Each structure stands twice: as C-alpha cells, then as structure tokens.
Amino acid sequence: MDTDDRAGRPGSDRDDLRQQVLDLVAPLTTRFSAGGGRLRLGFNTAHYDQAASELEAFARPLWGLAPLAAGGGAFDHWDLWRAGLAAGTDPEHPDYWGAAFDRNQRLVETAAIGLALALVPEQVWDPLTGPQRDTVAAWLRHAVTVEPNDNNxxxxxVMVGLGLDRVGVAHDRDANTARLDRLEEFDLGRGWYTDGPKWQRDYYIPFAMHYYGLIYAALGDDQARAGRFRERAAAFAHDFQHWFTSEGVAVPFGRSLTYRFAQSAFWGALAFAGVEALPWEVTKGHLLRNLRWWGRQPIRDTAGLLTIGYGYPQPHLAEQYNAPGSPYWAMKAFLPLALPAEHPFWAAKEADAPPLPEVSTQPEAGVALLRCEEGRHVVLLSAGQHAPWMRHGAAKYAKFAYSTRFGFSVPAGTLGLEQGAFDSTLALSEDGEHWRPCELPYDVSASDGVLHSHWAPWDDVEIETWLVALPPWHVRVHRIRTGRALRTAEGAFAVDRDLPPARVDTGPGRARLDSPNGLCLIEDLSGGREGVLVTALPGTNVFAPRTTIPTLTGELPPGEHLLACAVIGLEATEGGEWPAPPTWDAVEPLLGT
Known part of the structure; x- marks a missing residue:
C-alpha cells in the first residue's frame, strides 16, 4: 500500500488517533455514579470487589486521555474525572474506592492515575481544592507502601511516584528504587524479560514490562537505568515485529487478550521515550496498521462500550481478573499522542511492513514464528509456556501453534472432542470422552526453527514433542511412552464454518478442508491415524464463533510410539491439487535425535 492509499484512511495519523480516543470515551461519560467516583459499565464477575471494578473503569481511560491532553488535544469532560478522583479517594465520600492493600486490584489502577498526574497535572490536580489534593495525595501515598505482586x-x-514527583508530593522513593532494581532482575537478555518468576513470556513483556520501563525512561530521573530500559526495548523491537502480519494483525496468544490493541502499545512507547529501534516510519506503521485492523472488528456493543473477548464479544475467554472496565487497558496504545506533531514519529510517512525472514526463533520465549503467504499470515509455534493458575491456561499457552488467520480455541467442557476444541494440540483419552491435552510442558529448548519439550498427562505417560518450522507448513513429532492404552486426537487449525467448504477430504492419514474462510490440512507422516472433521462447540475460537477442526485420531496400546504430522493453514484456494506436505525423510534429520 503506497502513501497515497493511506491518506485519509481512519487511523492513518495523529488526528485520527485523537478521534479514536474521543470515540472510545464518549459512551463512558454518562455512566458515572451520582457522586462521580464510580464508573459503572456492567455487572462485575472478576475476583475483586465492585468498588475496585468501578475504579478500574474510571482509571483505565486515562491511559488515552492523559496523552491526548498532553499533546494539546481537546476533551470536554475533564471535570468528570477530576470530581471522580476527589470523591474516590475521600474516605468520607460514599464513592470512596477503599484503600489499596497488598496485591490488590486498586494498586493496578493507580498507575493510570500516576501517568495522568505526570503528564497533565493542569487537568487532574491543579483545579482541585487544597483539601481535595490532600485526600488524593494521601490515598496515593498509601498505595506506594503496599506490596505488589512480584512481577510487572x-x-x-513507580508510576504513582512519577505522578507524585510532578505535583510536588513527597513519597518513599527508596522503596521504588528497590522495586526498579527487582524488575531489572527479570532481564533475560536480547531485550526479553520474564514477567516475574513465572514462565509467561507473552504480551505482558511489550505492553507492561517494556511499556512502563519506557515511560520511566522518559520521565524518571535515573538516567543510567533509563538507558538500560531503552537499550532493552530497542533489542526487543527486532523480535517483536515478527509477531505481526504485514497487515497489522498480531498473533493471539496468552492471557489478557481482552486488552486487544494494547498489544501494539509498545510501538508508541518507543516513540514516547525517543527510542528509534526501527526507522520511525516502520515503527509508526506497526502501530497504525494494528489499530486500523482492530477498528474493523466487532469488539464494541450497541452502546459503544468495549466488550470482554477478543475478535468478538466472548466472555467465555475471560480470565478471573476481567471486569467490565478491563478492556480499556487497550487505551495504552495512544501514548504517542503526548508527543508534538513535529516529533519524528508523527512527521514520518508510514511505511509498509518490512520484509522479514520466514522463520524467527526466539528462545527466550520458547517460540518460533513463521511468516507465510508473503507475511499475510503468521504462525507462532510454542513450547514450554504454561499457566495452570489461569482460566483456560493450557489453551492460551500450551497449544503447539497460534495463528493470525485461525486464532485458537478454548474448551467449552471436558467431554468429547467437540467440547474440548482441541485445535493445534494433541489430546489423549482412556475412554474416548474425557480428554487431556498438553498442559505443562517442561525441559524446553528452541533453536533454528525447532522447538523441543516434554510433558506427562499421567504418571505413566511420558511424551517428548518436537515442533519444526517449515513454512508454510509446520511439523509435529511426538515420542510417546505409555503404560496404558490411549486414544489420540491431534487437531490442525480451527476454520470458520459459517461459509460452507468448497471441498473436504478425510480418510486414512489425512483431514483436509478448503473453504472461503481458509484452507487447512493435517497430514499423518507416521501412519496409522484416521482423519475426521470435528465440529467444535460455538464460542470457543477467539476469531470465529463457529469452527471446524481437521483432526487425526488413533489408538495406542501400552508401549512406545512415534506420531508425526504436518499442518498447513492458508487463505482460501480455488481448487487444484492439495498442497503436498514435507516428507518424513526431510523432517527426521532436523530433530537432532
């Protein structure tokens, strides 16, 4: 797409992003409580209480509103947020949020308030009365003393501290220095962090670890630390660009997908901190293409509110910490609005996505990314990630492949393949009804497009899995040692079934589907399995409400077995020969066994 084609398109430049902020916030302005301290968007089913939920809805729009105002953008309803800030922090007011306490959701939402104080005190602090400032300062100073989770x-x-510094309120700076020191201990090298001691390496690295670090780099006073944050972010950018298609679609993977376009917030944070990790026109393109894509998705309800879900309203996808206001963390993507129009990021002409290698192996995250169909489709192969503490953690982390075209599916139950929605994984069963997929992989390695891991669905069943990137195909190999008889089901991608397929082909060693919504094949390379098409229950896939999953099924007696298959997913085709998979002879030397 050339520059002329981009001109005038929604989301093409600074004024469009300003308007997006206003459009997203407009439906919120009529939903404040009578006292102003609560923003009520719907029924809260998150694990935290109602007051914290309504604080969340109040605070998260500030991620977009504060940069908007800092960059000179007009907003007519700052009085609502000022009144709410005064009421919510006042213990004598009916709308009081309650004090933050250790590892409590209130602490999460203080970060947006801290950013607003740091960027636009003239909007949220200066107009307050002296007593109102005192209550706001006391509430925030207390929040700085509580114990956060040991992660992002x-x-x-730290964000609160930046805001208090800006408005001249003393706080415990030594405690924040210790927190920053701890955060730097999560550095893995090559720009990667881990989000605390756990194994998750997902979008929390760009939209949390790097995002806040870059805000600190721009606003904090420790220049040596700021330099390290900038250097790590610059290195990370080279890996992270592989997570997006040439059309701006990011790979759906991991938790908190309901934050949606927060996944591209990293690109704007680079600009905010003055980090030209990639040419400005390239960085700008990564952000704007993703925002434009999201602008075409049905992610808002009839009142204009952001919904819980990913590609469509899908409460079934939610984590236990998703309340009605949670999706507004997406507003993080608007941070570069704080920059003046003449900043190089805004002055640059948006560039098309740069050509990238077909395979990018990122061992720090245990992933390999395949660029297929000239970059219009990205597949992330994953090994080693798991999140047993989270709703649908196995589906969000431990599947073998995640696709920008086909998404992934979460289970709707435990009985049968239809409920399990086992796309991109191997599921095992003793009775053909209750199935166990890969959940807790361990002993992970990733090198040159080959991922290797182990997992054990039962005490007497050990599985060694290799994932091999051979774009546009990927190959899965499993060495299974089992002390019990098992049934197996291995799914390819889940294909939208709302349009009827042009052709299907199932039988010994194959399950093939070619429809207007995509072509998907799974081909058995080791023999002995039967191909079927599984009709998954509705509402399981993150992109398409109704899907069909090409699947290989088989049976294993006790003993040692080798299963291997090749999987491909492409745009819809117009007939012709089915694509030919890689041969086992071509794959076996790559395994290193």
Missing part, C-alpha cells in the same frame, strides 16, 4: 505490578507504585 512492581511498576505500579
């Missing part, structure tokens, strides 16, 4: 949460009191 450590940045929340």
């Amino acid at each position: 949460w450590l940045f929340f009191p």
Whole structure:
C-alpha cells in the first residue's frame, strides 16, 4: 500500500488517533455514579470487589486521555474525572474506592492515575481544592507502601511516584528504587524479560514490562537505568515485529487478550521515550496498521462500550481478573499522542511492513514464528509456556501453534472432542470422552526453527514433542511412552464454518478442508491415524464463533510410539491439487535425535 492509499484512511495519523480516543470515551461519560467516583459499565464477575471494578473503569481511560491532553488535544469532560478522583479517594465520600492493600486490584489502577498526574497535572490536580489534593495525595501515598505482586505490578507504585514527583508530593522513593532494581532482575537478555518468576513470556513483556520501563525512561530521573530500559526495548523491537502480519494483525496468544490493541502499545512507547529501534516510519506503521485492523472488528456493543473477548464479544475467554472496565487497558496504545506533531514519529510517512525472514526463533520465549503467504499470515509455534493458575491456561499457552488467520480455541467442557476444541494440540483419552491435552510442558529448548519439550498427562505417560518450522507448513513429532492404552486426537487449525467448504477430504492419514474462510490440512507422516472433521462447540475460537477442526485420531496400546504430522493453514484456494506436505525423510534429520 503506497502513501497515497493511506491518506485519509481512519487511523492513518495523529488526528485520527485523537478521534479514536474521543470515540472510545464518549459512551463512558454518562455512566458515572451520582457522586462521580464510580464508573459503572456492567455487572462485575472478576475476583475483586465492585468498588475496585468501578475504579478500574474510571482509571483505565486515562491511559488515552492523559496523552491526548498532553499533546494539546481537546476533551470536554475533564471535570468528570477530576470530581471522580476527589470523591474516590475521600474516605468520607460514599464513592470512596477503599484503600489499596497488598496485591490488590486498586494498586493496578493507580498507575493510570500516576501517568495522568505526570503528564497533565493542569487537568487532574491543579483545579482541585487544597483539601481535595490532600485526600488524593494521601490515598496515593498509601498505595506506594503496599506490596505488589512480584512481577510487572512492581511498576505500579513507580508510576504513582512519577505522578507524585510532578505535583510536588513527597513519597518513599527508596522503596521504588528497590522495586526498579527487582524488575531489572527479570532481564533475560536480547531485550526479553520474564514477567516475574513465572514462565509467561507473552504480551505482558511489550505492553507492561517494556511499556512502563519506557515511560520511566522518559520521565524518571535515573538516567543510567533509563538507558538500560531503552537499550532493552530497542533489542526487543527486532523480535517483536515478527509477531505481526504485514497487515497489522498480531498473533493471539496468552492471557489478557481482552486488552486487544494494547498489544501494539509498545510501538508508541518507543516513540514516547525517543527510542528509534526501527526507522520511525516502520515503527509508526506497526502501530497504525494494528489499530486500523482492530477498528474493523466487532469488539464494541450497541452502546459503544468495549466488550470482554477478543475478535468478538466472548466472555467465555475471560480470565478471573476481567471486569467490565478491563478492556480499556487497550487505551495504552495512544501514548504517542503526548508527543508534538513535529516529533519524528508523527512527521514520518508510514511505511509498509518490512520484509522479514520466514522463520524467527526466539528462545527466550520458547517460540518460533513463521511468516507465510508473503507475511499475510503468521504462525507462532510454542513450547514450554504454561499457566495452570489461569482460566483456560493450557489453551492460551500450551497449544503447539497460534495463528493470525485461525486464532485458537478454548474448551467449552471436558467431554468429547467437540467440547474440548482441541485445535493445534494433541489430546489423549482412556475412554474416548474425557480428554487431556498438553498442559505443562517442561525441559524446553528452541533453536533454528525447532522447538523441543516434554510433558506427562499421567504418571505413566511420558511424551517428548518436537515442533519444526517449515513454512508454510509446520511439523509435529511426538515420542510417546505409555503404560496404558490411549486414544489420540491431534487437531490442525480451527476454520470458520459459517461459509460452507468448497471441498473436504478425510480418510486414512489425512483431514483436509478448503473453504472461503481458509484452507487447512493435517497430514499423518507416521501412519496409522484416521482423519475426521470435528465440529467444535460455538464460542470457543477467539476469531470465529463457529469452527471446524481437521483432526487425526488413533489408538495406542501400552508401549512406545512415534506420531508425526504436518499442518498447513492458508487463505482460501480455488481448487487444484492439495498442497503436498514435507516428507518424513526431510523432517527426521532436523530433530537432532
């Protein structure tokens, strides 16, 4: 797409992003409580209480509103947020949010308030009365003293500190220094962090660890630390660009997908901190293409509110910490609005996505990314990630492949393949009804497009899995040692079934589907399995409400077995020969066994 084609398109430049902020916030302005301290968007089913939920809805729009105002953008309803800030922090007011306490959701939401104080005190602090400032300052100073979770949460009191510094309120700076020191211990090298001691390496690295670090780099006073944050972000950018298609679609993977376009917030944070990791026109393109894509998705309800879900309203996808206001963390993507129009990021002409290698192996995250169909389709192969503490953690982390075209599916139950929605994984069963997929992989390695891991669905069943990137195909190999008889089901991608397929082909060693919504094949390379098409229950896939999953099924007696298959997913085709998979002879030397 050339520059002329981009001119005038929604989301093409700074004024469009300003309007997006206003459009997203407009439906919120009529939903404040009578006292102003609560923003009520719907029924809260998150694990935290109603007051914290309504604080969340109040605070998260500030991620977009504060940069908007800092860059000179007009907003007519600052009085609502000022009144709410005064009421919510006042213990004598009916709308009081309650004090933050250790590892409590209130601490999460203080970060957006801290950013607003740091960027636009003239909007949220200066107009307050002296007593109102006192209550706001006391509430925030207390929040800085509570214990965060040992992960990206450590940045929340740091963000509050930046805001308090800007308005001249003293706080415990030594405590924040210790938190920053701890955060730097999560550095893995090559720009990667881990989000605390756990194994998750997902979008929390760009939209939390790097995002807050870059805000600190721009606003904090420790220049040596700021330099390290900038250097790591610059290195990370080279890996992270592989997570997006040439059309701006990011790979759906991991938790908190309901934050949607927060996934591209990293690109704007680079600009905010002055980090030209990639040419400005390239960085700008990564952000704007993703925002434009999201602008075409049905992610808002009839009142204009952001919904819980990913590609469509899908409460079934939610984590236990998703309340009605949670999706507004997407507003993080608007941080570069704080920059003046003449900043190089805004002055640059948006560039098309740069050509990238077909395979990018990223061992820090245990992933390999395949660029297929000239970059219009990205497949992420994953090994080693798991999140047993989270709703649908196995589906969000431990599937073998995640696709920008076909998404992934979460289970709707435990009985049968239709409920399990086992796309991109191997599921095992003793009775053909209750199935166990890969959930807790361990002993992971990733090198040159080959991922290797182990997992054990039962005490007497050990599985060794290799994932091999051979774009546009990927190959899965499993060495299974089992002390019990098992049934197996291995799914390819889940294909939208709302349009009827042009052709299907199932039988010994194959399950093939070619429809207007995509072509998907799974081909058995080791023999012995039967191909079927599984009709998954509705509402399981993150992109398409109704899907069909090409699947290989088989049976294994006790003993040692080798299963291998090749999987491909492409745009819809117009007939012709089915694509030919890689041969086992071509794959076996790559395994290193």
